[in-house]
Amino acid sequence: MTNETACMQFQPKQYKSGVKPVWCPGCGDFGVLGSITKALSGLQIQPENAAVISGIGCSSRMPTYLSTYGFHGVHGRALALATGLKVARPDLTVIATGGDGDGFSIGGNHFLHTCRRNPDMTYIVMDNQVYGMTKGQASPTTGPNWEKGKLTPGGTGINPFQPLVIALASGANFIARTSSSDSNGTARVIMKAIRHPGFSMVQILSPCVTFRPEQRDWKNILIPAPMEATSDPAQAARRLLTDEGLYTGILYVGDRPAYQPKLESSIDNIAELDEEFRL
Amino acid sequence: MKRQNLSIALTGSGGSGVMTTGNMLLEAAAQAGWYGFMGRSAGPQIRGGEAVALLRVSSEPIESPDDSFDLVLAIDPGSMCRFVAEIPLRTDSLIISDAEGGRRSSSLPETPAKVVDLPMKKLAKTVKGGRPNMIALGAVAKVIGLREASIYSILEKILKSKGPEALEASWACVRAGFAAGADLPKFAGPPINNESSQERWSFTGNEAAGLGAVRGGVRFVAAYPITPATEVLEWLASSLPKIGGVLVQAEDELASINQIIGASFGGTPSLTATSGPGLALMTESIGLAVCSEVPVVVLDVMRCGPSTGIATKSEQSDLSIALNGLHGDAPHLVLSPTSVTDCVFTTQWAVYLAESLQTAAIVLSDQSLGQTRAIVNRPADIAFLAKRRVPEQFEEEYYRYAVGDSGVSPMSIPGQAGGQYTADGLEHTEAGAPSSLPEDHFAQLEKRERKINGFDYGEHWADLEGSGETAVITWGSTTGPVREALSRLREHGEDVRLIAMRLLAPERPVEMAAALKSVKRLLVVEQSHSRQFHRYLRAAYDLQAEVRVFNRPGPLPFRPNEIIAQLNTWDGGAKT
Numbered sequence: 001m002t003n004e005t006a007c008m009q010f011q012p013k014q015y016k017s018g019v020k021p022v023w024c025p026g027c028g029d030f031g032v033l034g035s036i037t038k039a040l041s042g043l044q045i046q047p048e049n050a051a052v053i054s055g056i057g058c059s060s061r062m063p064t065y066l067s068t069y070g071f072h073g074v075h076g077r078a079l080a081l082a083t084g085l086k087v088a089r090p091d092l093t094v095i096a097t098g099g100d101g102d103g104f105s106i107g108g109n110h111f112l113h114t115c116r117r118n119p120d121m122t123y124i125v126m127d128n129q130v131y132g133m134t135k136g137q138a139s140p141t142t143g144p145n146w147e148k149g150k151l152t153p154g155g156t157g158i159n160p161f162q163p164l165v166i167a168l169a170s171g172a173n174f175i176a177r178t179s180s181s182d183s184n185g186t187a188r189v190i191m192k193a194i195r196h197p198g199f200s201m202v203q204i205l206s207p208c209v210t211f212r213p214e215q216r217d218w219k220n221i222l223i224p225a226p227m228e229a230t231s232d233p234a235q236a237a238r239r240l241l242t243d244e245g246l247y248t249g250i251l252y253v254g255d256r257p258a259y260q261p262k263l264e265s266s267i268d269n270i271a272e273l274d275e276e277f278r279l
Numbered sequence: 280m281k282r283q284n285l286s287i288a289l290t291g292s293g294g295s296g297v298m299t300t301g302n303m304l305l306e307a308a309a310q311a312g313w314y315g316f317m318g319r320s321a322g323p324q325i326r327g328g329e330a331v332a333l334l335r336v337s338s339e340p341i342e343s344p345d346d347s348f349d350l351v352l353a354i355d356p357g358s359m360c361r362f363v364a365e366i367p368l369r370t371d372s373l374i375i376s377d378a379e380g381g382r383r384s385s386s387l388p389e390t391p392a393k394v395v396d397l398p399m400k401k402l403a404k405t406v407k408g409g410r411p412n413m414i415a416l417g418a419v420a421k422v423i424g425l426r427e428a429s430i431y432s433i434l435e436k437i438l439k440s441k442g443p444e445a446l447e448a449s450w451a452c453v454r455a456g457f458a459a460g461a462d463l464p465k466f467a468g469p470p471i472n473n474e475s476s477q478e479r480w481s482f483t484g485n486e487a488a489g490l491g492a493v494r495g496g497v498r499f500v501a502a503y504p505i506t507p508a509t510e511v512l513e514w515l516a517s518s519l520p521k522i523g524g525v526l527v528q529a530e531d532e533l534a535s536i537n538q539i540i541g542a543s544f545g546g547t548p549s550l551t552a553t554s555g556p557g558l559a560l561m562t563e564s565i566g567l568a569v570c571s572e573v574p575v576v577v578l579d580v581m582r583c584g585p586s587t588g589i590a591t592k593s594e595q596s597d598l599s600i601a602l603n604g605l606h607g608d609a610p611h612l613v614l615s616p617t618s619v620t621d622c623v624f625t626t627q628w629a630v631y632l633a634e635s636l637q638t639a640a641i642v643l644s645d646q647s648l649g650q651t652r653a654i655v656n657r658p659a660d661i662a663f664l665a666k667r668r669v670p671e672q673f674e675e676e677y678y679r680y681a682v683g684d685s686g687v688s689p690m691s692i693p694g695q696a697g698g699q700y701t702a703d704g705l706e707h708t709e710a711g712a713p714s715s716l717p718e719d720h721f722a723q724l725e726k727r728e729r730k731i732n733g734f735d736y737g738e739h740w741a742d743l744e745g746s747g748e749t750a751v752i753t754w755g756s757t758t759g760p761v762r763e764a765l766s767r768l769r770e771h772g773e774d775v776r777l778i779a780m781r782l783l784a785p786e787r788p789v790e791m792a793a794a795l796k797s798v799k800r801l802l803v804v805e806q807s808h809s810r811q812f813h814r815y816l817r818a819a820y821d822l823q824a825e826v827r828v829f830n831r832p833g834p835l836p837f838r839p840n841e842i843i844a845q846l847n848t849w850d851g852g853a854k855t
Contacts, residue, residue: 017701019712019713046696047696047699048693048694048695048696048697048698048699049693049694051544051545051693053541061713063701064701064703064712064713066701067699068699069693069698069699069700069701070699070700070701070702071540071541071544071571071701071702071703072701072702072703072704072705072713073537073540073564073567073571073702073704074537074563074564074566074567074704076533077533077534077537077564080529080530080533080534080535080537080538080541081537081538081540081541081544082541083527083534083538083541084499084501084527084537084538084539084540084541084542084543084545084549085541085542085544085545085693086541087499087525087527087538087542088498088499088525088541088542088545088546088547088549089542089545089546089547089693089694091694092545092693092694109530109531109533109534110530110533110534112530113529113530113534261520261525261527262520263498263523263524263525264523265521265522265523266520266521267521267522270493270494270522272521273490273493273518273521273522274480274490277480277481277482277486277490278478278480278657279309279310279478279479279480279481279654
């Protein structure tokens, strides 16, 4: 990638705002920040033509660290805000970023319905199976036996949410999983996700070294998917249900048309709307 | 000219078609050159259940229900029982009822009014496909002096899609009703006036609000259905695509408010409409719009609360949440239309203000405005068009939240090179970077407050009339009855001042002091059990007059004679 980027107008570093991240040293999100800037550079998207939208949480700080337009909104609502922006401004490249708690717990309903609606945007979820900003509570993707969550001593006892299975069932048009430690590989997946029409879901396993230090080991256990991406939802479902969350790469590529209402006037003058009220 | 008017209630149950009948009558009234309106009240049933159409027609524009009803048409007698409180009657009122009209044995409630029987059900059976509500339509039309030809043209228009047989059956019923009506006592409506050159419109408050929104520049709307706001959204859903706009049906109110924030961030003036429960869900994100300085308009068509309350009936009880429901110090705009027609102006003005001030505006309409269809003079064209301050060029570094004199800082729009920033609900620096420093917090709080308080709202903050030492202060839909009460008093030479507030936040202390100058007695009129408006006035303004409060919860509307009675029971009456 290095040789290619040398002659590009926008280098990855030009997509960084220069604001210093609040993340802990060793946080996987640094790698994701790098991947996003590489992907934007790889696609040579003008910074003013991209908008990165987030909610609340460690990973939701992402927009502030980028030189694109950004919106750091309230907890759980990034996809709704991003949908409004994309529908009103289809010319923009819209990316939503956030974590597992923001996206799958408080924002769960929007996740379902944004997959279903299928707007042309990319959703990057940095999944670390913990609420980091509030200092270590179990999240929807936390396993049942993790006992260090202070709100769930003894473990949650309930099975984790399976975001990619749900994304598929809800209608997402592109589904991928990557590891934050594979910065270039993740960048390549994000590029494809941005280019693919419709709603693209990218789950990035991004370790929380503070509250889940055992996740440092992810880079050793994640496996590049030993098969090509499928466009058959039934096959994708079987794979996603049986890979134990460990396969990385692009896992499903659908061909549903993206949701984008036309924004064209059919009348010349707004005063024509008065007619229906006139006696 | 003295107003000539007539109030008519049509009650029925179980799909008896009273709303259709009411709408046809209102349309016939419009053809006769009359003004008027039709309100509606219903139980919670989706289909069936009792319903009442509440009409008032007049020779002059009117905004208020009258003191009582002249005429009730009960298609079946039992259906009237649920609405006794909503249909006040006099001894010279007339109820036309069908003793055999009910499905089960049912009878009229006790009433002071005269009752006559009209066998609508039986008459309808003489016509193939005939319906009692069309008999009722003919009878009422005859009783109030409408012309057969006018009713025919309306039937033709409304039943066009249902085929010639339906039209024939309805017309036969209407004529039978006209014939039967000949024997009934007459309640003459205003004189028929086909000569008026005045352009008149017919719309509901909800449609009027939708029109105000698009006139103001709104081109993106996110919608989650809720009674009684749904009609605003439905009108916008079909109208926006004609003008290059779009409505998205969202998954919930949390999504609607955030979608409009996103669309507005992208540069498109945006709005959502909801009712109390939806507004409660939206409040966190309305605070986001305030903090991130993204203009949005939220129209709340109020209904009885708390909780699900009475979803189909009106109340002014969302005032407190609209004013104070946002967490933190979150200055924003709260406005309220004072009539069905004013839904156009106030909504349009709200869009203009939100865009000009880069903040959230909450517009408080209510069920009685929103679901009332009114015949009115054409609303005035207003010059207010959304105009956001956008930077034309960028310095080396762009300060999105620059603390300038007015507090309104130029807002770049995605696509503008050099204007990139992150809009944030976190407290931030002038450049938009998150900050937990006390000086940044203070500077931005000051900025957000100053831009709203320092703006020149002109004379639109309230409707002011009269100059007496007694004043009535009110807001929103209760303005109609108050205005009519005071106009009646004026006809008797009593000058009572009206202060009908349109802008509830930010507070306008200077203007209010001027409006209250030399007022010795102040009557507060509001439709809220806990006196929300009175408490607000006490907290926000210096009320030096002697204050009395005339409040009650929804859904019963205020009537002009009740307001006059309140003034008259004050020592010495209203005269000052």
